[in-house]
Amino acid sequence: MNEPLTNKQISLETRDLSISYGDKRVVQQVSLKISNHQVTAVIGPSGCGKSTLLRTMNRMNDFIPNFSMEGEIIFQGRNIYGPYSDAGTIRQKIGMVFQRPNPFPKSIYKNIIWGPKINGYQGDLNDLAEDALKRAALWDEVKDRLNESALRLSGGQQQRLCIARAIAMNPEVILMDEPCSALDPSATARIEDLIKELRDNYTIVIVTHNMQQAARISDQTAFLYEGNLVEYGVTKKIFTQPDEKKTEDYITGRFG
Amino acid sequence: MNRKQRKLKEQLFIWTCRVATWMAVAILFTLLFHVVREGIEWLDLDFLDSFPSRKPEQAGIKSALWGSVWLIGLTAMISIPLSLGSALYLEEYAPQNRWTRIIEINLANLAGMPSILYGLLGLAVFVRYFGLESSLWSGSLTLSLLVLPVVVIASKGAIRSVPLSIREGAYALGARRWQVVLYQVLPSALPGIMTGIILALSRAMGETAPLIMVGALSYIAFLPESPSDPFTVLPVQIYNWAARPQDDFHGLAAGGIIVLLVLLLTLNAGAVFIRSKLQRYKS
Structure with missing residues (x-):
């Protein structure tokens, strides 16, 4: 059930991963193999632990005081929570895009180059910014105003800027936590198109509460319910002939 | 109804x-x-460029004006790094336990303390114990103590109001803690911190009581050349003139008040200007 359904390489793998906040267990023994250069969607009703699971994948939960976990997350052959792993280095390779666009209150240009700069990027920053903005399909809209405040962009543009910012780090994996939930339908459509294109170069894990979105853009879908991984497989199969009754009930809108 | x-x-x-x-x-x-x-x-240039005198028509505010400038400059140099450091430490690094809570409560109490108590402290510690005499050092160190809790509290508020999403965005790019604090949190909080600093320094500029305690003189016929020199400041000079029976000296006091007000307004205007510069990127 938790095997990858293609013969692609595995990029990220959780092994018997359980996550708790204090005494409250939020994710229960989840084992998930995420294939390289695929879009993997994590769906499930609110509070099922999907965001928690995602944020654990690049150690963004380290800041939460009563967070604890068991199990392993294997990335590039190593447990990212292991004694020799460094959260900062991991986040350079596993980027993240958040629910609400969160550009820095700086210029568009500085938003892109800040990450590479503080991590000692040696190449040409102008080229890097242009490349990242092109990959995020934002270049044409902002090329004449790179020094303007990023906060003057529309919500959809801000979110694409945040994607460009993540891309500029040249990560292997990009985690997206409901990246369209604060956007209108047309901005959402643009981000979805973008995600499909990004698959060629990056492994994408996207959490969404929007089942249609998962069906439209993902290759694999994992269905999480009350912290348990109910079903994981090729998106088409999950949405047409799921193995589990629970999955069927959820995707047909019987609950959630 | x-x-x-x-x-x-x-x-x-x-x-x-x-x-x-x-x-x-x-x-x-x-x-x-x-x-x-x-x-x-x-009010005329002579008034700004003359030392105090027993004859009202020759008296001026030169030593008090420059004394105030010296004192506020020194106070700013001492108190800004100290209070910024404490605010950053308390907000970003200190563990949230009983000790930090005690420190925070005491900061709030200190901010409300009558300024004359700071004067007494300055007299005992800086003037006497450290033997700094009635110098600009004593005055500015005393005022720094007075200003410190106010600036720390204002800065803490400004730092706390930097949205979590900005920190998260920075950490998600692999930034280390000091990089997040120095390059994201601090610049975002700076306008708020500036406001706190300016308000506190304005207050310090109008303080009289603690400076009289540490021995600011009202008759100084020379300009301070180093922080170890004795000094006077505008409010002390004004107070002194206003306390005299002759009407002419009351006029001088009023003139001094105008100078003090103009100085304060300039300081505030400068702060507003810097703030608007810093806020260029805030939408």
């Missing part, structure tokens, strides 16, 4: 607020008018 009554209450409330606002403005303008009318005739 019918509609008419509700409307009446609404009007009553609006007018109460309006009267309260105008009252404050009216009192301020009455004071200003009074001061300007009395002091304007004494």
Whole structure:
């Protein structure tokens, strides 16, 4: 059930991963193999632990005081929570895009180059910014105003800027936590198109509460319910002939 | 309650607020008018460029004006790094335990302490114990203590109001803690911190009591050349003139008040200018 359904390489793998906040267990023994250069969607009703699971994948939960976990997350052959792993280095390779666009209150240009700069990027920053903005399909809209405040962009543009910012780090994996939930339908459509294109170069894990979105853009879908991984497989199969009754009930809108 | 009554209450409330606002403005303008009318005739370049004197027509405010500038400059240099450091430590690094809570409560208490107590402390510690005498050092260290809790509290508030999403965005790019604090949190909080600093320094500039305690003199016929020199400041000089029986000295005091006000307004205007520069990227 938790095997990858293609013969692609595995990029990220959780092994018997359980996550708790204090005494409250939020994710229960989840084992998930995420294939390289695929879009993997994590769906499930609110509070099922999907965001928690995602944020654990690049150690963004380290800041939460009563967070604890068991199990392993294997990335590039190593447990990212292991004694020799460094959260900062991991986040350079596993980027993240958040629910609400969160550009820095700086210029568009500085938003892109800040990450590479503080991590000692040696190449040409102008080229890097242009490349990242092109990959995020934002270049044409902002090329004449790179020094303007990023906060003057529309919500959809801000979110694409945040994607460009993540891309500029040249990560292997990009985690997206409901990246369209604060956007209108047309901005959402643009981000979805973008995600499909990004698959060629990056492994994408996207959490969404929007089942249609998962069906439209993902290759694999994992269905999480009350912290348990109910079903994981090729998106088409999950949405047409799921193995589990629970999955069927959820995707047909019987609950959630 | 019918509609008419509700409307009446609404009007009553609006007018109460309006009267309260105008009252404050009216009192301020009455004071200003009074001061300007009395002091304007004494104001000229000679007044700014002369030392105090027993003869009113020769007396000027030179030593007090430069004393104030020196004192505020030194106070800023001492208190800004200290309070920024404490605010950053308390907000970003300190563990949230009983000790930090005690420190925070005490900061709030210190911010409300009567300034003369700081004067007593300055007298005992800086003037006597460290043997700094009645110098600019003693004055500025005392004022720094006075300003410190106010700036720390204001800075803490500004740092805390930097949204979590900005920190998360920075961490998600692999930034280390010091990079997040130095390059994201601090610049975002800077306008708020600046406001706190300027308000506190303005207050320090008007302080009289603690400086009299540490021995600011009212008759100084030379300019300070180093922080170890004795000094006087505008409020002390004004106080001294206002306490004399002769009318002419009251005029001088009013002139001094105008100079002090102009200095304060310049400081505030500078702060507003810097703030607007810093906020360029805030939408």
